Amino acid sequence: MTLPRMRPVTLTDIAAAARVLLALPEGRRRAGMAALIARAERAEHHRVTTGRCHPLYGNGTLLSAALAHPARDPPYDPVCDRNRPGASDYLACLALVTEALCAHHARR
DSSP: OOOOOOOOOOHHHHHHHHHHHHTSOGGGHHHHHHHHHHHHHHHHHHHHHHSSOBTTTBTSSHHHHHTTSOOOOOSSOTTTOTTSTTHHHHHHHHHHHHHHHHHHHHHO
């Protein structure tokens, strides 16, 4: 039996996941992203099966899975303020999220 995919991804999902990854040490970010995807899919399976949101990971969106974890806000706009410390770190987290989602969907 194939588990349902997570719900469609929006820009808000991507930003929320990047904020969670930003709160993690750099060496744990790939594993953290894989866990967020797995949790969103588990929540979607629960939602489809029971008609209710998963008690920990929500409604099957990447956003709801991300909201169950600590996150760090970037204190700036990374596009307009690229030279501030940490801007490249946040952009790297955004890139990791999009790369992981593309790879995940390619495997499905």
